[in-house]
Amino acid sequence: MSQAQAILRALQQVCGSSTGTPGQPIALHEPDFSGTQAWAYVRDCLDSGWVSTAGQWVTRFEQELCARTGAEHAVAVTNGTVALRLALHLVGVSADDEVLLPPLSFVATANAVAHLGAIPHFVDVEAGSLGMDPPALAAHLEAVAERREGGVFNRSTGRRLAAVLPVHVFGHPSRIQEVRAVADAWGLPLVEDAAEALGSWSDGNHCGLVGAVGTLSFNGNKLITTGGGGALLTQSTELAKRARHLSTTAKLPHSWAFEHDAVGWNDRMPNLNAALGVAQLEDLDRRLVAKRRLAERYATALENLTSVELVAEPEGCRSNHWLVTLRFLADDPAEAEAQRLQVLEAAHADGLLLRPVWRLLHQLPMYVDAPRGELVVAEGQACRLLNLPSSPQLDEGWSS
Numbered sequence: 001m002s003q004a005q006a007i008l009r010a011l012q013q014v015c016g017s018s019t020g021t022p023g024q025p026i027a028l029h030e031p032d033f034s035g036t037q038a039w040a041y042v043r044d045c046l047d048s049g050w051v052s053t054a055g056q057w058v059t060r061f062e063q064e065l066c067a068r069t070g071a072e073h074a075v076a077v078t079n080g081t082v083a084l085r086l087a088l089h090l091v092g093v094s095a096d097d098e099v100l101l102p103p104l105s106f107v108a109t110a111n112a113v114a115h116l117g118a119i120p121h122f123v124d125v126e127a128g129s130l131g132m133d134p135p136a137l138a139a140h141l142e143a144v145a146e147r148r149e150g151g152v153f154n155r156s157t158g159r160r161l162a163a164v165l166p167v168h169v170f171g172h173p174s175r176i177q178e179v180r181a182v183a184d185a186w187g188l189p190l191v192e193d194a195a196e197a198l199g200s201w202s203d204g205n206h207c208g209l210v211g212a213v214g215t216l217s218f219n220g221n222k223l224i225t226t227g228g229g230g231a232l233l234t235q236s237t238e239l240a241k242r243a244r245h246l247s248t249t250a251k252l253p254h255s256w257a258f259e260h261d262a263v264g265w266n267d268r269m270p271n272l273n274a275a276l277g278v279a280q281l282e283d284l285d286r287r288l289v290a291k292r293r294l295a296e297r298y299a300t301a302l303e304n305l306t307s308v309e310l311v312a313e314p315e316g317c318r319s320n321h322w323l324v325t326l327r328f329l330a331d332d333p334a335e336a337e338a339q340r341l342q343v344l345e346a347a348h349a350d351g352l353l354l355r356p357v358w359r360l361l362h363q364l365p366m367y368v369d370a371p372r373g374e375l376v377v378a379e380g381q382a383c384r385l386l387n388l389p390s391s392p393q394l395d396e397g398w399s400s
């Protein structure tokens, strides 16, 4: 049996027939509302007429998010991209600023920067957690940044460096305390893209709560979904207040008058979506257990295969295992990529919808000219990573 066939067999042992109907493709991560109160809560919205951007479910969802994460404040918005854009605006990012972020992320991280007219500036990741590499950030700032009147500036472009934006990739916490120490040393605000990391913790902190603001996504493929949705998490009462204000057209509270004191956005999550969110959050623990078990079963099934490993939960961290990720270990990146392609082709032919990691952001046409440091680790890793089907419903114990 070829190595690719052996890997495919191992994966099929874990998720091959768990969804029941043979021949049905097995997706990467699918929504599931079974065993929850989703119908009842959505019905309440329809029966009461409270379907839009105000209502008890939005408040309840935000309270539940705080209870689950330890955040002082949560502000629910329409999606994770909007949450990032608002978070960056709140910490002072504006047009023609640069924001430091890793190239190994979903495109939304860079897009949120661009939506403010700012420019993504890429710094390298570390192979372990796949998150931003603190020493690489420190060395790159040493090389390109200078402190001047009005902030920190990129010596070669002359633009202001306005924020640091690390990402917790596939649910694994990145080395956020060390990133924060570097950002603090330069006086740069920190925003965490925790879109994939609900239920992930490092050193007793939920992801998203070490920086000034953290953001979550509740898109259909995330750990819990509201259809579409996102949230900002923060310990700052002031930032939360501004987030609410700016996300509701900056309208001044009044029974009838339409008075607005800033250019705001219409970003708030509708009650209908929040009702789904409450039902899903009530199910969070069961999901985390199922996903941990699924990750462990993958690890066991792949144990004896020497050409691959799973991206592991970083030390001292609790990962939500959002997407279990296979790493091809061949020294030569081209060889790893070729092996990955063989597994991809064989798996897709068999209805196992594996995905290679995202195209690195600095290689996308809209960001090819963006400023960057050395991205050797990101480039060395991106060719060898493969996301595996990771829905909690693939766990054997799920439907019982």
Ligand SMILES: *Cc1c(COP(=O)(O)O)cnc(C)c1O
Pocket: 079, 080, 081, 082, 105, 106, 108, 109, 167, 193, 195, 196, 217, 218, 219, 229, 230
């Ligand atoms: C999903 C995701 C987002 C964006 O969230 P949407 O709700 O899809 O807008 C941002 N960053 C990362 C890393 C994500 O995975």
